[in-house]
Amino acid sequence: MKAKALVFGTCVVLVALVSGYSTTQKHRWAVHDKNRPLPSVVVPAKLPGQPSSDAVILFDGSDLSQWVSTEGDGPAKWKVENGYMEVVDKTGSLRTRRSFGDCQLHIEWATPTQITGSGQDRGNSGVYLMGRYEVQVLDSYNNVTYADGQAASIYGQNPPMVNACRPPGQWQSFDIIFRRPIFKGKKVAKPATITVLHNGVLVQDHWVIEGPAVHKKRAKYSLHEDKLPLMLQNHHNPVRYRNIWLRELPER
Numbered sequence: 001m002k003a004k005a006l007v008f009g010t011c012v013v014l015v016a017l018v019s020g021y022s023t024t025q026k027h028r029w030a031v032h033d034k035n036r037p038l039p040s041v042v043v044p045a046k047l048p049g050q051p052s053s054d055a056v057i058l059f060d061g062s063d064l065s066q067w068v069s070t071e072g073d074g075p076a077k078w079k080v081e082n083g084y085m086e087v088v089d090k091t092g093s094l095r096t097r098r099s100f101g102d103c104q105l106h107i108e109w110a111t112p113t114q115i116t117g118s119g120q121d122r123g124n125s126g127v128y129l130m131g132r133y134e135v136q137v138l139d140s141y142n143n144v145t146y147a148d149g150q151a152a153s154i155y156g157q158n159p160p161m162v163n164a165c166r167p168p169g170q171w172q173s174f175d176i177i178f179r180r181p182i183f184k185g186k187k188v189a190k191p192a193t194i195t196v197l198h199n200g201v202l203v204q205d206h207w208v209i210e211g212p213a214v215h216k217k218r219a220k221y222s223l224h225e226d227k228l229p230l231m232l233q234n235h236h237n238p239v240r241y242r243n244i245w246l247r248e249l250p251e252r
Contacts, residue, residue, distance in 0.1 A: 049106060049173060051245040058096060058230070059085060059244040067094045070231065078234075084110075084242040087125060093234040095131060099227035101180040102249040105129070106173065110240045111139035113169030117237075119145040123168060125239040126155065126213070128231035129178045130224070134213035135196055135204075137239060140165040152198040155213040160196070160203035171242070172199055179252060181209070186223045190252070 029036045043053035051057060058066045061083030064076035071092030078094060079086040085094075111123025123139030133154070140151035140163055147159035152174070166172050175197040182190040196204035211219030232241060 049108070049243065051106070052247065055245040055247050056098070056100075057245050059241065061242055064094070066097055067232075068097060069093075070095050084240045086238050086240045087232075087234050087236075088238075089234070089236045091234065093231055095229040095231045097229070099225070099229050100246060100248060101130070101227045102251060103129075103176075103178050104247040104249060105176040105178065105230070106243065106245050107176075107241060108171050108173045108243045109137050110171050111137075111168045112238050115139070115168055118143060120149060122237070123239055124233075124235040124237050126233035126235065127174060127176070128213070128233060129176070129192075129194070130180060130228035131231040132212035132224070132228070133178070133192055133194065133209050134233070135174060135176060135194070137233070139168050141167050152196055152203045154194060154204060154207055154209060156215065156217075157210050157213075157219060158204065158207050160198060161205070162201060162203060164198040164201040164203060166199060174198060175200075177249075179249075180226065181221060182252070183223055188221045191221070 045052055062080070064078065064080060064085060067076040068074065069076050069092040076094050077091035078088050105127075107127060109125070115122065120138070122143050123137070125137040126134045127137060128134050134156075136149060136151055136153045136155045138145070138149070138151040143150075147153070148156055150159060150163065151165050151172075152160035177195040179193045181188050181192040192209040193206050194204055194209055195202075195206050209219075211221045213219065230246070
């Protein structure tokens with residue numbers, strides 16, 4: 001009797017799981033419907049890491065025309081040379097002139113070759129989606145700090161699955177898929193999600209963002225616009241950036 005009850009109990013659980021499953025991807029098209037609209041054509045890049053034909057070029061190595069300073073919204077004052085931009089201390093962070101919501105972002109960065117400081121004082125910067133949701137930039141190569149503050153962490157929330165950091169001075173890449181939060185009134189109907197590949201390695205897998213990046217506090221959402229600028233953080237370290245481009249994605 002005990003064995004039969006165990007089997008029966010397992011069947012009940014399986015039936016409950018199957019009956020509870022439902023897909024949210026509903027549409028009015030029949031299978032192989034020839035009237036269904038075809039996807040638009042995008043010309044892919046010839047080389048990995050380069051922008052596709054529909055990408056918005058935010059920095060091509062020549063100038064900071066797509067950026068302004070977060071201090072008074074004046075001209076961006078970071079250094080530009082040899083195809084990269086470099087953080088200049090006491091000049092503020094940078095934000096894009098344009099605003100974005102759901103997006104695919106490619107960005108390359110390098111921390112200083114000369115090692116100074118340790119922990120959070122070593123090659124610190126950050127990529128802020130919508131100026132709020134931070135993917136940490138840090139020299140995490142043989143540099144110990146708190147887990148949710150190392151390179152490729154969702155700052156203060158979720159560490160990367162692995163540490164894929166290259167040595168200081170070497171160029172690194174983030175490829176980010178970001179879905180903005182959706183608000184209903186002043187409350188979050190759907191939180192933001194983010195996927196991050198660091199140097200081609202998956203480190204954040206559709207992580208549900210808890211709210212804006214804050215230091216030593218729990219993140220908490222507050223109502224904001226559907227599109228906001230991208231921001232690069234000035235954390236006083238001469239971090240470099242290059243090859244920044246973004247693809248706007250259809251709304252969920």
